[in-house]
Amino acid sequence: MGRTLAEKVWDDHVVRRAEGEPDLLYIDLHLLHEVTSPQAFDGLRKSGRKVRRLDLTIATEDHNTPTLDIDKPIADPVSRAQLETLRKNCAEFGVRLHPLGDVEQGVVHVVGPQLGLTQPGTTVVCGDSHTSTHGAFGALAFGIGTSQVEHVLATQTLPMARPKTMAITVEGELPEGVTAKDLILAIIARIGTGGGQGYVLEYRGPAIEKLSMEARMTICNMSIEAGARAGMIAPDETTFEYLKGRPHAPEGADWDAAVAYWRTLRTDDDAVFDAEVVIDATELSPFVTWGTNPGQGAPLSASVPDPASYEDASERLAAEKALEYMGLAAGQPLRSINVDTVFVGSCTNGRIEDLRAAAGILRGRKVADGVRMLVVPGSARVGLQAVSEGLDVVFKEAGAEWRHAGCSMCLGMNPDQLAPGERSASTSNRNFEGRQGKGGRTHLVSPQVAAATAVLGHLASPADLTDAPAPAGV
Amino acid sequence: MEAFTTHTGRAVPLRRSNVDTDQIIPAHWLKKVTRDGFEDGLFEAWRKDPEFVLNRPERQGATVLVAGPDFGTGSSREHAVWALQNYGFKAVISSRFADIFRGNSLKNGLLTVVLDQKIVDALWELTEADPTAEVTVDLQAREVRAAGITASFELDENSRWRLLNGLDDISITLRNEADIAAYEAGRPAYKPRTLQV
Numbered sequence: 001m002g003r004t005l006a007e008k009v010w011d012d013h014v015v016r017r018a019e020g021e022p023d024l025l026y027i028d029l030h031l032l033h034e035v036t037s038p039q040a041f042d043g044l045r046k047s048g049r050k051v052r053r054l055d056l057t058i059a060t061e062d063h064n065t066p067t068l069d070i071d072k073p074i075a076d077p078v079s080r081a082q083l084e085t086l087r088k089n090c091a092e093f094g095v096r097l098h099p100l101g102d103v104e105q106g107v108v109h110v111v112g113p114q115l116g117l118t119q120p121g122t123t124v125v126c127g128d129s130h131t132s133t134h135g136a137f138g139a140l141a142f143g144i145g146t147s148q149v150e151h152v153l154a155t156q157t158l159p160m161a162r163p164k165t166m167a168i169t170v171e172g173e174l175p176e177g178v179t180a181k182d183l184i185l186a187i188i189a190r191i192g193t194g195g196g197q198g199y200v201l202e203y204r205g206p207a208i209e210k211l212s213m214e215a216r217m218t219i220c221n222m223s224i225e226a227g228a229r230a231g232m233i234a235p236d237e238t239t240f241e242y243l244k245g246r247p248h249a250p251e252g253a254d255w256d257a258a259v260a261y262w263r264t265l266r267t268d269d270d271a272v273f274d275a276e277v278v279i280d281a282t283e284l285s286p287f288v289t290w291g292t293n294p295g296q297g298a299p300l301s302a303s304v305p306d307p308a309s310y311e312d313a314s315e316r317l318a319a320e321k322a323l324e325y326m327g328l329a330a331g332q333p334l335r336s337i338n339v340d341t342v343f344v345g346s347c348t349n350g351r352i353e354d355l356r357a358a359a360g361i362l363r364g365r366k367v368a369d370g371v372r373m374l375v376v377p378g379s380a381r382v383g384l385q386a387v388s389e390g391l392d393v394v395f396k397e398a399g400a401e402w403r404h405a406g407c408s409m410c411l412g413m414n415p416d417q418l419a420p421g422e423r424s425a426s427t428s429n430r431n432f433e434g435r436q437g438k439g440g441r442t443h444l445v446s447p448q449v450a451a452a453t454a455v456l457g458h459l460a461s462p463a464d465l466t467d468a469p470a471p472a473g474v
Numbered sequence: 475m476e477a478f479t480t481h482t483g484r485a486v487p488l489r490r491s492n493v494d495t496d497q498i499i500p501a502h503w504l505k506k507v508t509r510d511g512f513e514d515g516l517f518e519a520w521r522k523d524p525e526f527v528l529n530r531p532e533r534q535g536a537t538v539l540v541a542g543p544d545f546g547t548g549s550s551r552e553h554a555v556w557a558l559q560n561y562g563f564k565a566v567i568s569s570r571f572a573d574i575f576r577g578n579s580l581k582n583g584l585l586t587v588v589l590d591q592k593i594v595d596a597l598w599e600l601t602e603a604d605p606t607a608e609v610t611v612d613l614q615a616r617e618v619r620a621a622g623i624t625a626s627f628e629l630d631e632n633s634r635w636r637l638l639n640g641l642d643d644i645s646i647t648l649r650n651e652a653d654i655a656a657y658e659a660g661r662p663a664y665k666p667r668t669l670q671v
Contacts, residue, residue: 015650015653015654015657016650016653020631020632021632022632024647024650024653024654026654026657026658026661028665028666029666029668035504035505035551036504036550036551036552038507038508039507039508039509039552042507042508047644049644054668054669055667055668055669055670056666056667056668057668058668063501063504064505076505078505078506079505081505081507082505082506082507085507096668096669116666117666117668118666119665119666122665122666127550127552128549128550129548129549129550129574142574143550143574144550144574144577145550145551145552145555145574145577145578145581146552146553146578147552147578147581147582147643148577148578148581150644151643151644151647154644154647154648155644155647155648155654156654156658157647157654159643159646159647161630193492193544193547194543194544194547194570194572197544197570197572197573198573224548224574225548227544227547227572227573228573229573229574248666248667248668249666250664250666254663254664255664257662257663257664258662258664261662261664293492293494293547314491314542314543314591315491317489317490317491318490318491318492321490411496411501411549412501412502413501413502413504413505430494430496430548430549432494432496432497432548433496433497433519434496434497434500434519435496435501438500438519439519
């Protein structure tokens, strides 16, 4: 019987398989950042262990880093101490680090792909749940806890139980104005925040094949929000084209050998998935969340649901609590929800294509009075690219704040936070209570919806903009 | 890791689904670089409400958390497990746990027990009606017991063996050094490297 993409990559990394034990899996790439690594390095020190494969390990700073005044000492002493701890640990153990201010610094899941380190058929781990992003290349990539970070540092392996596989087949073509973010939000609303639990998801079908690498990363990034540790997309010409010439992509004969292998990384026709979901792309429209978990979403054209409409008692209670926290009433049209803040950025939507999309809508327009808009590139390189295309000028002329790279308001570990009761439209991945700041209220949206919302001051899609943008330079 | 064999204690019924790790321990606590001192951050936002179940005097000293489905979703932060342990919890019961949280808990000796929602409902009813009711989580017998309730649970034999003996994963893996070295010798040259060595 044939095998799925996930099974092929898994099988190629089994170091040891024994009855009654989890498989011991080899890890090709280990990404580190400041938040989930200090206790792991401490563990190595206590047991007198070293980093086994420095050449498969790389670190950057992202969660705590400020997005303003990055040339000055970091104001928050606790954040500063954590970044200094990472610097000391990397120096002591010999790990390559891209610190704040370095041209390769940025959100760890943006940095790996842009350096060409994330490659098809590799296993990628990081102490961050959004490691699923790298699955867009046909890598088996998943988030791990700090104990596992220490385990990978020491052994370059992880004992793992073999996951089940789920196909998410997206038929048809995404309608004009519907993005990868809308698609993944709709998928999560369909299967639920626990629907992918225990599975590796494989996104496939005509709508997926047409997506750019950036869009594929947006999709795989949010697999974890459906409960799946990993999401994957089979590598194809789009993948190879993206990788060719990147700093760590193979060259010459190695490139040819790699591509020959990568071409084998497709689910066999006779392979059987443990579960299958089919989505009709043509039925989709811009999608936003109204609640406090990423599964609580609906088309922008819909209204806030009535908790009484849920049959399941636990879902009903969750919806009631969500509406209370979000300050929303059942039946309220989603388009009528006003926001205070718009955030464009994160490992979900902080890549160049996302910034281009938001800028394309803001060009010649203004952010609505009373709305604060933050644009945070996913990496320093993305920021430089945006500047070279003049996107920073577009954002600034529209009245948005153009910032330096980092995780920023996605989780508010740095000063970029919502105040209690403030409401955001955010291109990030989590609308949990307090995620963007204590008492903050988050609506997850695409970059296009974020930009249109910034202009109109309420949740909106670009189709709602009836004005003609001012000519360039005015 | 501390070994887990069996534990008996009072319970905290937490009638919430989708308790994400941002609720268990908010991000600003993640700046700490130790594995301890997270107890005050546990459910920090909810604890501002004096009526929140954890704040009730009758729940002080409780050691078993009984939560709704999809406990531990979201961020991979192991700090969520440390916060629960630092506060004094020894076991968490739910009908469904998020994968990463579950893995983290079992690596730290916090036993996460999956039971049918019906049993969770029964445990809620029992411990809400009688806050002094004790719940036993017995890993040797793979059983949860409380007044009028006996429910067996599943846990794979390997995880159970590691928990019962408090074994360190890294030492176990390093026994397979020869296998790891052999695998490394066969890795293709085109695989990515972060450094030239």
